[in-house]
Amino acid sequence: MTQLTCFKAYDIRGKLGTELNEEIAYNIGRAYGQIYQPKTIVIGCDIRLSSEDLKQAAIKGLNDAGVNVLDLGMTGTEEVYFGAFHLDVQGGIEVTASHNPMDYNGMKLVRENARPISADTGLKEIQALAESGEFADVVTKGATGKYNILPEFIEHLMTYIDPAKIRPLKLVMNAGNGAAGHVVDAIEAKFKQLNIPVELIKIHNEADGTFPNGIPNPILVENRESTRHAVLQHGADMGIAWDGDFDRCFLFDEKGQFIEGYYIVGLLAQAFLLKQSGEKIVHDPRLVWNTFNIVEKYHGEAIQSKSGHSFIKEKMREHNAVYGGEMSAHHYFRDFAYCDSGMIPWLLAVSVLSETQQTLSSLVEGMIEKFPCSGEINFKVVDTQLTIQKIFDYYAAQKPTIDHTDGVSLDFGAWRFNVRASNTEPLLRLNIESRTDQNPKPMQDYVDELTRLIQG
Known part of the structure; x- marks a missing residue:
């Protein structure tokens, strides 16, 4: 065997x-x-x-x-x-x-x-x-x-938007030569058929297994330039880029700025709660304050789950949640059998841009300003559990609020962080966020302090 x-x-x-x-x-x-x-x-x-x-x-x-x-x-x-x-x-x-x-x-x-x-x-x-x-x-x-399956899949995707409410928009679509291109083409044809005034600018749209423009993974900073450049070149309202099997999508605002997945969770929660207040929204524990703020503002209920698709899906089923989001750009939908999709998020973003009559940057800049975050920082360590204990001991005297949903989250009121061992690699993953209204300290100070502690 x-x-x-x-x-x-x-x-x-x-x-x-x-x-x-x-x-x-x-x-x-x-x-x-x-x-x-x-x-x-x-x-x-x-x-x-x-x-x-x-x-x-x-x-x-x-x-x-x-x-x-x-x-x-x-x-x-x-x-x-x-x-x-x-x-x-x-x-x-x-x-x-x-x-x-x-x-x-x-x-x-x-x-x-x-x-x-x-x-x-x-x-x-x-x-x-x-x-x-x-x-x-x-x-x-x-x-x-x-x-x-494509015709039926496209029909399903169209149920997430109201064609009559979509305003004229220009979108850059970067399939990264992965599997997304054929769906982008089919959506474009459907938009024309329904007279939806959205223009799609397609780059790297042809499926090509040799990946002439690199492996499609927009989470890597070096893979974002082509989308950013196309957004600025065409004066687009938004840029969308996918990974190879397009179950994750990444959004760029009209200034070509990459938007952290964390703030997209807030944006999509807003999209659903604008339609129906009182709905439940599931989120992961790595970064939470912006999600709490949005869900409270639009009269929903936030429910925390351990990171990872099987945990999020289970928690959504348990609470009949309309939407679940992870900062890693995985977004899950009740009407999609609680599965993650890389096509539904950008359609909902188009819906929010149309209904609020705002730009994408104006929708997320307030969130980013209010609740700045470090983005996920990965450290190679010899013993993840020992390192987590060391961090725990260091901050114990400050008496933070502690949460063990996934790894450990320490909340000091004006700032908080989550640290956890990777499920797949010998890495420690760190996420920090703060509240601007309570906090004069720049984010980098927290990053430096924890980096010294982890690597020291």
Whole structure:
């Protein structure tokens, strides 16, 4: 029995050839089919050069386990999520490595109604069976057919906006040569059909698995310049950039400034609460004050959850929350089976820009001014728990309010921070925020103090 190192906390990701290959993909498909015994599932893949072959291997494994497969072709992760809750199927698989380097690939797995399969909800069982290869004999093999989910997906996306209320806007769309381009084209056609006065300026829109403009990952500062430049060059109202499987989107204001995901959570909470006050909004504990402020202002209810998609989705289901947001640019929606989407956020932003008649910068600059944040700072440390304890001991005398939802958050009234161990790497992740109205100290002073403490 070979141990598979491609299984992670939330999905499957590994180096091609050694950690993930067609034989492993076959075993994963076969194990999924044997454990869950779905009648039919949907499958799709991103644009990476290895994705189609891995997808076909997984399909063969599923068919050999007696599962029928609807092959959605080249898709983003959320198209598979959509297929998994919209069609009469019992699960889905997306073959993708999202924003990982060129020599990686992976898979995201869901059950019926697009419920996530992660380490604590079945991924370990799939791993054990894929490793052992002890597959049961199946009398009737499954069949595979192709299915085009795009028209239905676009119809669903249009339910998040009111076409009659959209004002004339110019948007830069940067698909990063990933999987988003075909959806951008379809939305553009739909806008024209509905006479929505929005002009789309498309850059790096062609899907290209060689990634001639670099791996699509707008969280890296060096990957933001092309979007920023296009916004300024065209005098656009907003810029939108996606990662490879477009389950995360990143927004730039009309000045070309990249907006931290934290403030987008507030903006989208506002979008939903403008439509319906009293709704519940789920957020992660890394940065919270702006979210509290917006949710209170628009008469909603803020609910805190541990970071990570399976925790957010679970918490949203528990409270019937309309929206959940993480500062990492993952945004989740009740009407999207509590799944994350990279297409819904920018459509909602267009809705807010139209309804408030404001620019994106004027909507977020107040938030940024009131509640400045450090952005996420990562430290390589030998022992994450020991370092967290050291930080804890250092600040104990100041008697902060302490929260253990995820890592540890210390709140001093005028400023607060969250520090936690990464789920996937030997890193300590730090986020700091402050209240300008109570705090004369610049953010950098807090960053320097904690950096000295962590590295000292």
